[in-house]
Amino acid sequence: MLLIKFKKRYPASLMAHLDVLRSTLRGFTRAGIVVKRSEGFNPHFLVYFTPPLPLSVESNAEYMCVDTEMNARDFIKAFSNQTVKGLDIVSVHELKKNPNVAGIVTYSDYRVYVDLTEEQKKIIDEVKESDSLSIEYTQKDKLVQKEVRNLISDIYYDEDGLFLRLSSGNNNLRVDRLLNGIKGLNLKFNLYDIVREEQYTGDTDLIPLYKLEEYEK
Amino acid sequence: MNEKERKRLYATVSKPARYTGGEFNLPDFNKPGALRFCFCFPDTYEIGMSNLGLRILYHMLNEREDCMAERCFMPWIDLYEKLVSEHLPIVAIESGDELTAFDVVGFSIQYELAYTNVVAMLKLAGIPYYAKDRGEEYPLIIAGGPCMANPEPFADFFDAMTVGEGEESMMQIVDVVKEGKQKNWSKEVVLDKLSEIQGVIIPSRDKAVYDGDKIVSFTRIVKKAVVQDFDKAYFPTKILLPNTEIVHDRGVLELYRGCSNGCRFCQAGFYYRPLRARNLNTLCTFGEKLIKDTGYEEMSLSSLSTGDYPKLKELIEHLKTAGEGKTRLSLPSMRVDSFESVFAEEARKSSLTFAPEAGTDRLRAVINKNITSEDIEKSMISAFKLGYSSVKLYFMIGLPTETKEDLDGIADIVKTIIELYKIHRNSGKNLSITVSTSVFIPKPVTPFQWERFISREEFEEKLVYLREKLRMRGVHYNWHDYETSYMEAVLARGDRKLSKVIVKAFESGQIFDSWSEFFHSEIWKKSAIECGIDLNEYVKERDVSSVMPFEYIDCGILRSYLEEERKKAYDETTTKNCLQGCNACGANKLGRCSLCC
Numbered sequence: 093m094l095l096i097k098f099k100k101r102y103p104a105s106l107m108a109h110l111d112v113l114r115s116t117l118r119g120f121t122r123a124g125i126v127v128k129r130s131e132g133f134n135p136h137f138l139v140y141f142t143p144p145l146p147l148s149v150e151s152n153a154e155y156m157c158v159d160t161e162m163n164a165r166d167f168i169k170a171f172s173n174q175t176v177k178g179l180d181i182v183s184v185h186e187l188k189k190n191p192n193v194a195g196i197v198t199y200s201d202y203r204v205y206v207d208l209t210e211e212q213k214k215i216i217d218e219v220k221e222s223d224s225l226s227i228e229y230t231q232k233d234k235l236v237q238k239e240v241r242n243l244i245s246d247i248y249y250d251e252d253g254l255f256l257r258l259s260s261g262n263n264n265l266r267v268d269r270l271l272n273g274i275k276g277l278n279l280k281f282n283l284y285d286i287v288r289e290e291q292y293t294g295d296t297d298l299i300p301l302y303k304l305e306e307y308e309k
Numbered sequence: 310m311n312e313k314e315r316k317r318l319y320a321t322v323s324k325p326a327r328y329t330g331g332e333f334n335l336p337d338f339n340k341p342g343a344l345r346f347c348f349c350f351p352d353t354y355e356i357g358m359s360n361l362g363l364r365i366l367y368h369m370l371n372e373r374e375d376c377m378a379e380r381c382f383m384p385w386i387d388l389y390e391k392l393v394s395e396h397l398p399i400v401a402i403e404s405g406d407e408l409t410a411f412d413v414v415g416f417s418i419q420y421e422l423a424y425t426n427v428v429a430m431l432k433l434a435g436i437p438y439y440a441k442d443r444g445e446e447y448p449l450i451i452a453g454g455p456c457m458a459n460p461e462p463f464a465d466f467f468d469a470m471t472v473g474e475g476e477e478s479m480m481q482i483v484d485v486v487k488e489g490k491q492k493n494w495s496k497e498v499v500l501d502k503l504s505e506i507q508g509v510i511i512p513s514r515d516k517a518v519y520d521g522d523k524i525v526s527f528t529r530i531v532k533k534a535v536v537q538d539f540d541k542a543y544f545p546t547k548i549l550l551p552n553t554e555i556v557h558d559r560g561v562l563e564l565y566r567g568c569s570n571g572c573r574f575c576q577a578g579f580y581y582r583p584l585r586a587r588n589l590n591t592l593c594t595f596g597e598k599l600i601k602d603t604g605y606e607e608m609s610l611s612s613l614s615t616g617d618y619p620k621l622k623e624l625i626e627h628l629k630t631a632g633e634g635k636t637r638l639s640l641p642s643m644r645v646d647s648f649e650s651v652f653a654e655e656a657r658k659s660s661l662t663f664a665p666e667a668g669t670d671r672l673r674a675v676i677n678k679n680i681t682s683e684d685i686e687k688s689m690i691s692a693f694k695l696g697y698s699s700v701k702l703y704f705m706i707g708l709p710t711e712t713k714e715d716l717d718g719i720a721d722i723v724k725t726i727i728e729l730y731k732i733h734r735n736s737g738k739n740l741s742i743t744v745s746t747s748v749f750i751p752k753p754v755t756p757f758q759w760e761r762f763i764s765r766e767e768f769e770e771k772l773v774y775l776r777e778k779l780r781m782r783g784v785h786y787n788w789h790d791y792e793t794s795y796m797e798a799v800l801a802r803g804d805r806k807l808s809k810v811i812v813k814a815f816e817s818g819q820i821f822d823s824w825s826e827f828f829h830s831e832i833w834k835k836s837a838i839e840c841g842i843d844l845n846e847y848v849k850e851r852d853v854s855s856v857m858p859f860e861y862i863d864c865g866i867l868r869s870y871l872e873e874e875r876k877k878a879y880d881e882t883t884t885k886n887c888l889q890g891c892n893a894c895g896a897n898k899l900g901r902c903s904l905c906c
């Protein structure tokens with residue numbers, strides 16, 4: 093089982109998840125990488141991804157697990173020039189068993205490349221200090237109100253813009269939803285200003301997914 | 310347009326991956342000083358990227374050291390509206406450059422209902438529609454593609470057009486333009502040189518001579534370009550892999566060009582003659598390389614009538630073992646009995662597709678579609694035994710000499726299939742039959758090119774009748790609507806007067822005609838009236854003695870052959886398949902028919 097960390101930057105950031113999967117599988121075929129298939133009536137390739145990002149959001153830390161006998165070195169050699177523009181392998185790790193990446197992700201780091209006004213900085217500081225934050229958003233044409241402070245592990249700004257560590261996976265908080273939902277913030281940003289920087293597992297001691305290998309040992 | 314601007318534009322439109330580029334197998338664009346060519350496809354990325362002709366020419370030009378070819382597709386409505394409202398130009402996918410930055414802009418025109426999109430793309434590019442209004446500062450704007458069987462309705466938009474197979478003419482066109490650029494030739498001199506290339510039409514010079522309303526002659530006869538040695542013809546295997554799903558997202562192997570059947574309504578069947586096949590070995594090599602270079606899991610064997618390829622069995626056996634046996638093959642349904650192994654895998658997933666085109670053996674003799682009821686039954690039995698439970702049938706209505714009995718015949722075929730399923734079924738599912746009808750459209754370069762297009766009243770009558778007849782359990786009936794077919798019929802045999810109607814229709818808001826949800830017949834009708842043109846004149850039966858506007862193009866097929874075939878149609882006499890012997894249609898004067906002569 094190989095765990096692959098990869099980037100998804102423009103133009104690949106505008107590829108839908110299914111298209112990334114299709115393109116990856118074709119890359120495996122070209123590279124001669126044999127991936128195991130599921131049993132049963134409609135066998136599919138045993139490739140697993142972390143939860144997909146909204147279209148346009150970029151990432152330096154996407155993950156997929158590939159069930160193959162190939163070792164990491166050979167994989168990199170065979171596959172690194174088989175990806176489309178914007179999808180780039182960062183590192184490949186050998187694991188003993190399937191970690192179920194989609195299920196174990198708990199937090200993600202994001203950068204939002206925006207200029208903040210003093211007013212906005214103040215609001216961010218307030219969010220950081222407070223222990224409750226209620227946001228409003230529309231989901232399936234319905235207005236939803238939600239308490240989300242417990243889903244924000246960290247939030248701050250620096251010269252590059254905003255940094256956020258948000259709950260991810262089963263209890264996902266979308267960056268755009270959060271930023272648009274904070275009352276009075278009025279932050280103008282585009283989805284492509286957001287970059288996912290890392291994904292973690294664990295609750296208090298967070299382990300970046302690329303370190304799962306060590307953790308397994 | 311730089312990357313930042315494009316990112317902003319594409320972030321909020323549907324399926325943005327169709328505009329961003331960055332596909333796998335992109336050619337090398339680092340060729341300073343190379344001639345710049347932009348292929349324009351007047352329909353969506355998903356349709357254009359599925360087009361084999363575009364695939365071939367794009368890679369062929371990019372393999373030249375002195376040429377860089379890029380792509381530009383018609384933006385879908387959401388992006389189109391954004392570009393219009395923000396006064397932004399369309400740009401080529403690869404570089405993001407405007408079309409005016411190129412040396413040559415080449416439109417690939419595949420169907421009549423794309424003509425308003427051609428105008429829309431020129432408008433978005435800031436290029437005047439009519440060739441006569443464009444000075445030296447504009448790129449050379451050219452066109453090619455199947456619609457060149459009659460390019461007259463759009464001829465005035467182009468500086469030059471290429472009729473026939475682009476592999477032949479395109480390389481020579483690039484040579485001329487390149488030389489012209491080096492030697493600073495004026496556009497007129499470039500056109501002089503281009504007119505010497507076989508298959509190149511210069512619309513400002515090559516035209517009909519009229520006496521009143523009648524065409525009496527042409528200034529020149531232009532011969533279609535034909536690939537002489539098709540086996541050696543360029544065929545790319547390292548092809549672009551789209552980053553979003555397209556209509557035909559699979560490898561395509563082209564087995565042969567032309568068609569030996571001679572169905573009398575079918576333009577492609579005549580237009581692409583002479584018949585030229587690739588050798589089995591060549592195809593096996595291309596097939597293997599295609600899988601290796603793309604990773605495609607599916608491959609279709611494409612030709613106008615793939616089932617007629619003499620070595621089909623050997624080819625399939627070879628390809629099934631290529632790509633570690635993972636490659637799925639799509640094959641024409643007629644051959645179910647010969648290729649059970651291929652079809653067995655598909656039986657659960659897909660439906661069996663058949664195009665009898667007409668309901669009775671009599672009408673099939675008229676149109677020379679040599680499928681008998683018995684052939685259909687035999688294939689159905691084999692398919693049902695393999696586990697198929699879904700059938701799609703295609704027919705045409707409004708064919709010459711059609712009567713109620715022929716429509717009854719469609720229902721009879723359906724009934725027979727239902728009965729056969731009861732006896733031979735090997736699936737737990739209920740049988741599902743989809744019947745689709747299109748309206749017969751008389752097309753140039755066919756024995757039916759003089760026929761009329763049926764009236765709206767006749768169409769309605771036939772439709773009501775068929776709907777009633779096909780009211781059976783498990784049977785769905787879809788029909789192609791009348792109005793879009795009517796416009797297609799008008800344009801198919803149209804003349805140069807129609808160019809102003811096309812422009813008017815576009816300016817009145819008409820684009821994407823081939824998408825029924827965007828087609829507005831009232832816009833076309835109003836535009837025609839404003840231009841003083843009666844569209845009904847174009848769909849009438851034509852007198853065989855009159856000269857039609859496209860007859861200055863020599864596709865090889867003899868006019869006398871077409872006339873003879875038309876007579877045979879009315880006598881309900883068939884013409885044999887060319888594989889059983891040459892019928893002397895004339896096409897082999899442009900190149901040898903390697904399958905049969």
Ligand code: SF4
Pocket residue numbers: 568569582583584887890891892893894895896897902905906
């Ligand atoms: S020249 Fe003969 S063999 Fe060739 S397409 Fe015409 S009829 Fe068929």
